Amino acid sequence: MIRLDVNHRQYDIDVDNATPLLWVLREQLGLTGAKYGCGIGMCGNCTVLVDGRAVLSCNAPVAGFSGKKIITIEGIGEPDALHPVQQAWLDENVPECGYCQPGQILTAIALLHQQPDPDDRAIDEAMSRVLCRCGTYLRIRKAIKRAVTGKAAGQP
Ligand code: FES
Numbered sequence: 271m272i273r274l275d276v277n278h279r280q281y282d283i284d285v286d287n288a289t290p291l292l293w294v295l296r297e298q299l300g301l302t303g304a305k306y307g308c309g310i311g312m313c314g315n316c317t318v319l320v321d322g323r324a325v326l327s328c329n330a331p332v333a334g335f336s337g338k339k340i341i342t343i344e345g346i347g348e349p350d351a352l353h354p355v356q357q358a359w360l361d362e363n364v365p366e367c368g369y370c371q372p373g374q375i376l377t378a379i380a381l382l383h384q385q386p387d388p389d390d391r392a393i394d395e396a397m398s399r400v401l402c403r404c405g406t407y408l409r410i411r412k413a414i415k416r417a418v419t420g421k422a423a424g425q426p
């Protein structure tokens with residue numbers, strides 16, 4: 271039995287210690303926002319926040335997350351009170367197919383937590399850890415800048 275703190279709720283879960291966190295989130299807790307892409311730590315689609323940092327959940331055994339605060343995309347904002355990064359994503363029309371976007375948004379939140387006003391290079395370096403096959407990276411960069419300033423690029 272493992273106790274997990276996910277999106278500010280406590281869960282006692284009967285699961286093999288070696289089960290990757292991603293599958294506990296998706297199959298045990300029904301939190302399907304974190305996506306499976308590669309399963310080998312290469313694509314970033316399974317990203318969640320753990321104690322505020324962006325962490326891959328597909329190849330990390332669940333036992334390592336006991337006592338840590340896990341936030342998935344379901345724990346970010348509310349429909350009528352979006353997180354500033356979610357609002358910026360909407361304002362910049364970032365998503366295309368959407369598959370990678372939970373990982374992108376959580377990675378952006380972690381980046382802004384560590385660097386409140388990142389430059390292009392820092393944004394590109396952080397966001398390249400999440401693979402977007404639709405190629406939304408330019409809008410992602412704009413959305414992160416909008417989340418920092420509250421304005422679109424070039425607006426006074
Ligand atoms: S599914 Fe986790 S890095 Fe690809």
Ligand code: FES
Pocket residue numbers: 365366367368369370371401402403404405406
């Ligand atoms: S929006 Fe389609 S993979 Fe990123």
